[in-house]
Amino acid sequence: MEITLSLFGTATTVSDSTGLSVEGLVTSFNAATPWQLSLPASGVFGLTGPSGSGKSTLLAALAGQRRCRGKISFANTVWQCGRRALSTHKRALSLGFQDSCLFAGQSVADNLALARRYSRRPVPGEECDQLLKAFGIAPLLHQPVELLSGGEAQRVALLRQLFHNAPLQLFDEPLSAVQRTQVLRCLLPTLRDFWARYPALVIWTSHDFDEIQLLAQRCLWMDAADLSAPLTLPEVARHLDTQGVGDSCRSRIEARVESLQESLLTLDLGGIALYADRVAGHYRKGDTAAFLLEAGDISLSAERPGLSSMLNCLPVMLAAKLHLADGRIRLQLTAAGQVLYADISRLSCERLQLRDGATYFAQFKAGSLAGL
Amino acid sequence: MTITAADWQALWLTLKLAGLTTLLLFVIGVPLAWQLSQWQSRWRHGIEVLITLPLVLPPTVLGFYLLLLFSPNFAPGQWLSQLFGGPLVFSFTGLVFASVIYSLPFMVQPLLAAFHANGQRLTHAAAALGIPPWVALWKVLLPASRAAIVSACALTFAHTLGEFGVVLMIGGAIPGETQVVSIALYQHVETMEYGAAHRLALMLMGLTTVLLLVARWLGYVLAPRSSNAAPARPVVGVLG
Numbered sequence: 001m002e003i004t005l006s007l008f009g010t011a012t013t014v015s016d017s018t019g020l021s022v023e024g025l026v027t028s029f030n031a032a033t034p035w036q037l038s039l040p041a042s043g044v045f046g047l048t049g050p051s052g053s054g055k056s057t058l059l060a061a062l063a064g065q066r067r068c069r070g071k072i073s074f075a076n077t078v079w080q081c082g083r084r085a086l087s088t089h090k091r092a093l094s095l096g097f098q099d100s101c102l103f104a105g106q107s108v109a110d111n112l113a114l115a116r117r118y119s120r121r122p123v124p125g126e127e128c129d130q131l132l133k134a135f136g137i138a139p140l141l142h143q144p145v146e147l148l149s150g151g152e153a154q155r156v157a158l159l160r161q162l163f164h165n166a167p168l169q170l171f172d173e174p175l176s177a178v179q180r181t182q183v184l185r186c187l188l189p190t191l192r193d194f195w196a197r198y199p200a201l202v203i204w205t206s207h208d209f210d211e212i213q214l215l216a217q218r219c220l221w222m223d224a225a226d227l228s229a230p231l232t233l234p235e236v237a238r239h240l241d242t243q244g245v246g247d248s249c250r251s252r253i254e255a256r257v258e259s260l261q262e263s264l265l266t267l268d269l270g271g272i273a274l275y276a277d278r279v280a281g282h283y284r285k286g287d288t289a290a291f292l293l294e295a296g297d298i299s300l301s302a303e304r305p306g307l308s309s310m311l312n313c314l315p316v317m318l319a320a321k322l323h324l325a326d327g328r329i330r331l332q333l334t335a336a337g338q339v340l341y342a343d344i345s346r347l348s349c350e351r352l353q354l355r356d357g358a359t360y361f362a363q364f365k366a367g368s369l370a371g372l
Numbered sequence: 373m374t375i376t377a378a379d380w381q382a383l384w385l386t387l388k389l390a391g392l393t394t395l396l397l398f399v400i401g402v403p404l405a406w407q408l409s410q411w412q413s414r415w416r417h418g419i420e421v422l423i424t425l426p427l428v429l430p431p432t433v434l435g436f437y438l439l440l441l442f443s444p445n446f447a448p449g450q451w452l453s454q455l456f457g458g459p460l461v462f463s464f465t466g467l468v469f470a471s472v473i474y475s476l477p478f479m480v481q482p483l484l485a486a487f488h489a490n491g492q493r494l495t496h497a498a499a500a501l502g503i504p505p506w507v508a509l510w511k512v513l514l515p516a517s518r519a520a521i522v523s524a525c526a527l528t529f530a531h532t533l534g535e536f537g538v539v540l541m542i543g544g545a546i547p548g549e550t551q552v553v554s555i556a557l558y559q560h561v562e563t564m565e566y567g568a569a570h571r572l573a574l575m576l577m578g579l580t581t582v583l584l585l586v587a588r589w590l591g592y593v594l595a596p597r598s599s600n601a602a603p604a605r606p607v608v609g610v611l612g
Contacts, residue, residue, distance in 0.1 A: 094500055
């Protein structure tokens with residue numbers, strides 16, 4: 001069935017009416033800028049923007065936990081129309097809070113079991129076991145939740161939401177207290193893998209753009225209660241740069257999975273083989289894997305280097321040079337249509353006599369690919 | 373040191389009254405406190421004041437109005453007499469009825485404080501996982517408020533144990549029916565049986581001390597502790 005929505009002042013015809021549709025949603029926070037949103041029934045969408053811009057308010061309004069007016073519907077069910085609203089527990093969603101909100105007076109296992117019991121589509125037992133291992137929660141199962149550290153509590157809360165496995169999953173900075181290495185190496189690949197097998201519409205709110213880059217293809221931008229339509233990741237990166245909060249020294253690269261042997265994942269980037277030595281996901285040949293590469297982890301050579309312990313060597317073209325405030329030079333490189341950033345010293349730049357449009361060889365370790 | 377059969381009877385009656393009152397108040401108090409904590413209306417304050425009244429009013433005031441309420445000369449008293457198969461004045465049922473009203477704030481106030489502290493947060497978190505409100509109350513809010521529940525029950529029980537004014541007003545001192553320990557003690561003093569009064573007073577003091585110690589111990593047991601020695605159970609089994 002086709003429905004017509006007024007999207008940012010333009011009448012837009014949306015054929016997928018089973019997803020999330022928000023029309024003229026107004027809370028006390030955004031009285032002057034009603035929110036409009038149309039998202040498909042599945043897919044991961046980031047939500048970012050400056051602090052205090054209204055991201056948490058939007059999530060609370062979608063969940064029916066914040067007084068609002070307007071229309072919200074999901075999967076052909078109207079959740080809110082005008083001031084009449086469906087109770088939160090009757091909406092096919094889950095909402096995770098930044099402060100975890102674990103059920104006190106109970107163990108970790110009790111918390112997880114309760115979420116699973118009230119799930120509309122519970123995750124199978126063996127899947128739960130795998131998630132417990134991947135999140136490092138298995139040894140904590142019998143602990144009362146009061147004894148968990150901030151990072152542990154956030155991991156349990158996130159897992160509790162996965163066990164509930166709602167068709168619409170809303171997350172509000174769910175990993176802000178978790179160790180970054182663990183997030184990049186283990187949790188994000190596990191989440192990508194989970195949602196690939198159990199599709200849901202996910203809105204992932206975070207100030208960490210790396211998280212969004214690794215999880216989502218598109219991202220919503222909220223600034224001073226003004227909500228954008230889904231943007232591409234480079235568009236959001238530009239917003240972040242304008243705000244002065246951008247951290248663009250990590251490149252997001254997508255490559256095709258070739259094989260996995262002895263924990264070494266072989267990827268194909270435009271005909272060139274790449275190797276990654278950390279694998280948490282369950283990749284199959286032909287899958288597309290996204291990962292981040294730190295600008296400081298790349299070294300550049302003018303000629304093809306000989307045999308090296310650095311497993312990855314990528315022919316790249318220099319697109320632009322940017323002088324950083326600390327004296328280093330950020331190079332914008334392209335390889336197989338994708339953009340890479342590499343930070344090098346001024347001395348290296350002079351010695352290599354870098355020219356725009358010339359081809360160089362970017363080397364990096366198999367361990368440098370984060371988020372796989 | 374001997375305790376007469378009548379004193380034992382008074383003690384048993386007191387324990388029965390306190391136990392029954394605590395049980396009834398738990399059933400009434402938990403949903404009442406929960407509803408009050410969720411209710412946004414300004415009427416909530418009026419209801420809270422009404423519940424708190426027995427804390428500040430002299431027990432004789434409450435006893436006096438209950439006496440009027442139970443009186444067969446008025447319509448409510450007649451209706452209650454029919455409902456309970458006899459007049460409530462000078463009866464054990466009347467005492468239970470009065471104790472429930474008299475001890476209501478001792479059950480509701482600690483629960484209300486606990487529910488106000490984290491009730492909305494937890495019920496929101498539960499609802500956001502598809503858990504219906506009443507299930508959230510029993511499965512989420514009550515386990516999180518265990519310490520407050522123990523405290524509320526201990527306070528209610530202890531307070532009913534020592535009830536005097538209301539009992540005197542509407543119950544009198546019928547042995548085996550309405551003569552509770554506090555009344556028996558009062559009668560011993562009036563008839564200058566100081567030895568018997570001492571025995572009862574000591575017994576009541578010992579009982580309340582033990583009760584408070586048990587409540588403290590329960591508070592300690594219910595507090596979260598490290599459970600390193602927890603037996604390793606299969607994960608799927610744990611999660612049901």
